[in-house]
Amino acid sequence: MMTKPQLIIFDLDGTLMNTLGDITACLNAALSECGYPTHDSAIEFINNGARRLIADALPPDVRTDETIDNVLAVYRDYYSACTNDLTFPYEGTVEMVHKLKKAKLKLALFSNKDHEHVMRLxxxxxxxLFDCIVGISPDVLPKPNPGGIDKILFSTQCQKNKTLYVGDSRVDILTARNAGLTMYGVNWGFKGNEPFISDPQLPTVDTPAQLTKRILHLCNE
Structure with missing residues (x-):
């Protein structure tokens, strides 16, 4: 059970930032270069890390480890060279982060993106603005594995019962559950409120301003 929060851990894609445009463009560039069909959008494949993104986007009959590795390497080259012109913070998220920082809360981020790509954004x-940022690396497994959460808690010296997790997807729900954290779901993400329909007890918010108000209220209880 969470008491007065000291640390807020955010997801990145679909929570703080809309990254779908650049992910789709780089995914399709990699698939096309490797001779596979492209997709109108990557929205059905997103949130589970780059390797799972590639695996799910490939035709089922070619999803071997070798093929996934080959396409993944090309995708990472495209994404590393990407100028992120199609990636932007959701309206109100920058202001939200500034207000939470001003309230003396510790802020952290755990993303299923490769760490170098997370840091660039x-x-x-x-x-x-963030006290700890964790992306996927050789020593951090993708969500819903809670290892990245443990790394953040160690770095910030915060306890689980004083930590709130914020995300937009089923993967985030599982991550918070696996880590033993209280979670707020955001309805402005890639799939709206769809990920939370099967968890009606999970608190959700519709805007960054509403989330800010809820968090600051918890701090003042």
Whole structure:
């Protein structure tokens, strides 16, 4: 049970930022270069990390480890070279982060993106605002594995009962559950409120302003 929060851990894709445009463009570029069909949108494949993105986007009959590895390498090349022109913070999220920071809360981020890609976006749009940022690396497994959460808690020296997790997807629900954290779901993400329909007890918010108000209220209880 969470008491007065000291740490807020955010998801990135679909929570703080809309990254769908660049992910779709780079995914299709990689699939096309490797001779596979492309997709109108990557929305059905997103949220589970780059390797799962590629695996799910490939035709089922070619999903071997070798093929996935080959296409993944091409995708990572495209995404590393991407200028992120189609990626942007959701309206109100930058203001929300500034208000929470001003309230002396510790802020962290756990993303299923590769760590280097996470840092590039965070340094561009949220510079100096987060106490700990964790993306996927050789020593951090993708969500819903809670290892990244454990790394954040160790780095920030915060306890689980004083930590709130914020995300937009089923993967985030499972991550919070596996880590033993209280969660708020955001309805402005890639799939709206769809991920939360089967969990009616999970608190959700419709806007960053509403989330800010809820968190600050918890801090003042």
């Amino acid at each position: 965070m340094n561009r749009d949220f510079p100096g």
